[in-house]
Amino acid sequence: MAVAEHLIAPGHRACSGCGLLVGARLAADAGGRDVVVANATGCLEVTTSAYPYSAWRLPWIHSVFGNAAAVASGVRAGLRAQGKNATRVVAQAGDGGTADIGLQALSGMLERGDDVLFIAYDNEGYMNTGVQRSGLTPLDAATTTTPTGVMSMGNSRPKKDVVSIVLAHRPAFVATATPAFHKDLERKMQRALALEGPRYLHVLVPCPLGWRFESKLTIAVARAAVQSNVFPLAEWHDGELAKVKRIAVPTSVDEYLRPQGRFAHLFTDDRGEQERARLQAWANDNARRLGLPVYGEAAAVTG
């Protein structure tokens, strides 16, 4: 969207091609200036707030790794006590700060019904500390704590379905987004901020360093995640599915996996082929659960 100045200023320290900073800047600009941000420790925090500099043109607070949602709840309470109900409060965290160390605080915020939008910027691992596995690292991804080897095909567990965990709290608004579909991301951000109560936006943000792809491919990789049903774009209101981006002819997961070095070992032998079949089944399951066309099946007749 056209803005006079970005609310995350240039000059931050993120890597070139960082999907996280693109996503966060799109969200911040769409959210406007009457917003207070509570940020977890992580890539977004360290790349934007090294004293005496700050990339933030919004009031912004960082405390520790696992408490972004609780700090945001406190900010909300403090603002409400001053009658500043119009000011929107946004908590944001990476996948670790959302689904691992931050999950309890997130659940508490959702359960209490606090008027906070929580944004998860999911780059599928602890990238800030050097690409370690998180609960949101997908099956078979090679990370520094799930390396490949004769005994290992990378991460042995499927990606935690944190969106379903969030949905179980039946918050006012839940959506998935990625910077590859930036209009969609902006619309969801604005829709989320217009509502009251607990809200959650899960943004998939490809990481060239951790996923090992060329930095010019960030948006292409994010788009492939959506087109292969690895990461469908959907929206839930009060816990009910309200909108899904329909990919009429989904691509194979291979289109998504191939550019990424973290999956390179899946393209060398039969074992890799079997693993790719498991990942394809995961994408197919994602599609079925949202009533979307499934890769390789005849396209559903639409009216």
Next chain:
Amino acid sequence: MKVMEGSAAIAEAVRLAAPAVVAAYPITPQTHIVEELARAVADGTLRAEFMTVESEHSAASVVLGASATGVRTFTATSSQGLLHMSEVVFNTAGMRLPVVMTVANRALSGPLSIWNDHQDSMALRDAGWIQLFAQTAQEAHDLHLVAYRVGESERVHLPVMVCVDGFVLTHAFEPLEPFTVEQAARYLPAYEPAFRLDPEHPMTFGSYAEPSIYTEARYALARAHEAAGDALADAFASLDAITGRAYDPWFDAYRLGDAEVALVCMGTTAQTARVAIDRARDEGLAAGLLALRTFRPFPAERLRRALEHAGRVVVLDRAVSIGAGGIVAGEIRSALAASVHQPDVVGVIAGLGGRDLSIATLERAVRADADTWLDLRADVEVM
């Protein structure tokens, strides 16, 4: 004069301070305090956002976030709860947010104990918070208003932990004179911080510091503790002027002037210790008492002057740095290292996990002449 449970006396002081946000997570023996405040909110006698959170980690985080918006905040905890919130406790001080928290002092696990000692507050003595220890319900009440006044004062801007003995103080009923609404209003000015989270004036809180600036940030925190000394003196003088209740900001001295043996302790023990000192005097031992009120900032120079004329200083610790010994004892030793007379400092460990500190025990403490764990059971074989 009213008879109140210690927890109710504390809650009443907090109610008079009128925090805008209170975060609560239950843990024994702190729970009565937040229950009283919940009732005040339900009855409309306290207008506050009362947040029932899912952990102490979040309780500390909620008051941190709320404080950064520029409002007064309160939470309370004990024991495991304090340690669970510990990373946020350090962070709150580093961010210079004047949160006030009651710690109803309780032992740490393991083994699990819900009973009183000082290990929890001592474990966080390096966190950057001002730490005040109360001897009575009256003092616990008063110290909470002192805490807000000092923590929020301009050159200080520090969080304050008011430490009260679990059960012994929190659950005991004592007569006291609470602040009136009018007195509290005169004593505690409205909180108007220079910096707050405000979309009109966006600021960054909680920056990341590289080696080029981290040391200076920590030094600024240490300097704030120096400034807190003046703020404490002012706060206690004003307390006296408004209520007629006089406290030394740093410690109470009882029969200490000519004492050959000085007993040092903190918290409710000081009340019993006065009786033990009297008995020792009756038996011909020139004993005196020094009861620390302000543990952080640590009044090393004042302690040196108060204690250096004693032949022997017995420090009663209700917490242990395992592998090193009594914690207060170590700090007193270091404070006395610069004294001319160099009294013997004896560290006594006692009163752990709710073990009673009776008059007889404290009399034995006064007579201790070597570091010891007092009153260990003879019938328990320690492997």
